[in-house]
Every structure is written in structure tokens, then in C-alpha cells.
Amino acid sequence: MTAAPVAAAVPARPPLRSRTVFAAAHVVADPLADTTPDGPAALDWDATLAFRHHLWSHGLGVAEAMDTAQRGMGLDWPAAAELIRRSGAEARVVDGLLACGAGTDQLPPTGASLADVQAAYEEQLGIVEDVGGRPVLMASRQLAAAATGPADYQELYGRLLRQAVEPVILHWLGPMFDPALEGYWGSTDLDAATDTFLQIIAANPGKVDGVKVSLLDAGREVALRRRLPDTVRCYTGDDFHYPELIAGDDHGFSHALLGAFDPLAPLAADAVRLLDTEGPQGAARFRAALDPTVTLSRHLFRAPTRYYKTGVVLLAWLAGHQSHFSMVGGLQSARSLPHLRRAHELADGLGLFPDPELAASRMRTLLAVYGAAGT
DSSP, X not given: OOOOOOOOOSOSSOOXXXXXXXXXXXXXXXTTSOOOTTSOOOBOHHHHHHHHHHHHHTTOEEEESSGGXXXXXXXXXXXXXXXXXXXXXXXXXHTOOEEEEEOOTTSOSSOOOHHHHHHHHHHHHHHHHHHTOEEEEOOOHHHHHHOXXXXXXXXXXXXXXXXXXXXXXXXXXXXXXXXXXXXXXXXXXXXXXXXXXXXXXXTSTTSEEEEEEESSOHHHHHXXXXXXXXXXXXXXXXXXXXXXXXXXXXXXXXXXXXXXXXTTHHHHHHHHHHHHHHGGGGHHHHHHHHGGGHHHHHHHTOSSGGGHHHHHHHHHHHXXXXXXXXOGGGGGGSSOHHHHHHHHHHHHHTTOOSSHHHHHHHHHHHHHHTTOTTO
């Protein structure tokens, strides 16, 4: 049974106009649940959903149940499905923009057939469509393991796209985010993989709203963007180069679906509004506003990149969006104290904390717990 929606006001600021921007949102663990790292996820639903309202209040869209929400790293499929349902209800309350990840993580890690993968995708796609979210067909570990070459990707994605009710977002997540996705689209040669990716889009006109590209390679993203049909958006997932990609060039620009915009939501929204109000003339001011955030983002997403969620949740705690620094699966231990302390320093320098003294106090408490007070 899905709980009633959290009471929330209409978003304080209107949606962004010049770019479609999603922040991939983290989840808030229940710190008092009696869980284990490999057990079912236990969430603090009120805090989790309140954070979605925070993102909507700035005019951003919410990308739900993505890798930022620890899909495949502690958030199991039953919890992800409930998260999608609850966020769908909240989005309807405030008319918030919502995209939701549909994958295959209800399957065991190994041994799935292509038919199993298709059925798993169909189950998750149906749940996303039922709540009115924009489906994001996430890259599948099980498909990467089962596919024998590009033809398997073309056939399976073609079947999914043909039955999708509304256009979907295709997600290309590089192995730096998930090593199990090495060789996705049937090749470790990125040029060959790109050709297969584009062939799938061309073979299914009207079925792809956009592509989310998370390869941390700005040049490759721009080259792909220029080869997309005019009706297909490129949503950058590049947490290293997003200002230049969103600002664009004479040939176009990227929209955004970024984990980095979870902690950066207020600054990101204000920057994009410069493009809304000033058009191309606002690009320089947009870059001046957003470029300084890249140092923090690169720090959060440094190798091993898949552990960026730890810094994201730390900053949510320091900013007062949640009452604790606990994570699903115990992932709060995935980054070192020096890494976390530097994240606090960089975020504070950007003015990200509504209450800087609260943030500093919480950081001191964290250091003291680990015997590092005064260092």
C-alpha cells in the first residue's frame, strides 16, 4: 500500500525553460532500522520525499531511482519500486517533472537470459508508466552479461521501444560508474558502440525523448549530440564538464540529468535561469555562475567514481536536509574522512549551506566520532 502524499506547497519557482534539467536524487536511509549491508533497504520515507520537494521547489525535475539513489548499490528492486510509486504521487501534487529509472535489477547478477532481461525491463517500465513518470531505460548489468554482440542490444531495445507508451530516455552509463557495464552496446570500442546506439534510435523514430550520456568525455558527448535526430535531446550525465555542455556551442547544447545537481540544486537552477532570461547572451554569466562548482563535483566523482553517493549524502546532511549521515548498505563508509572534510570545505566555499554553522558543527561531530577532532 502506497502512503498518502506528503503535504507540500506548489513549487516556489517555476520550471526552467531553456533547458530540461533533472537532478538525480539520493535516498535517505532509516538510521534506526535493523538492517545489514546485503539485506533489504530501509528508507526514511518522509525525509526522502521531502528532498524531492526541495528539488522541485527550485524548478528542477527529479530523476528518480537512478544510480544516485543507490540502484545496484544497496537499493533493492522492491524498495526502488515503492520509491517510484511514492515519488509519482508527490509529483502529481506539485505538477513536478519526474523521470524514473527502469532496469533489470530484480534479476540475479548472473545467469539471466535475454528473455529474462526483456521481461524484467517490461515489468519496471510498466510501473514507471503507471505513475506517469518519464521512463529512463537504464543500462543493465544482466544484459551486458547475456548479450553476445550489437544485434542483441538492437533487438531487445527495439522490442522495448516499440511497446513503450511514451518516448523514453536511453541511458548510457560508462564503466567508471559501474564496471559491470564494460562493453555496453556490444563493443568496448566506443566508436562502434556509438554507432549501435544511434542505429537503435534511428530504427525507432518517435520513441526516444532523449539520451543520457555518462561517459565523462565532453568531446565524445558533443560528437554524439551532433549526430542525434533533431527530435532527440541529449541529457548530459557528465559530472566533470556540465557547464560547457549545457551552455553549448553554435551547433547546439545538452540538457541535463546529473547526480551532481542533487547537492548543487540551488546554484544550478539559478544559473540555468540566466539562460532562460538572457538567452545566448547569458551564456557567459551562466558559465561564471556554474564553473566554480566543477571543483566540488570532480571531487565528489573522483575515482572510484561509483562511490560519489557518499559525498552527496554527506552534503545533504550538512545542509540540514536530513538528520543523520547513514546510508543504505552502510555506504557512508565508502569515502575517507579527508575526502569528506574536503567536500565540506568546497561546498562551504560555494555557499551551499543554508546554515554554515550547522554544517560546521555536524562536520566536527563526524570527525570527533572517528577520533579526528581538531585535525
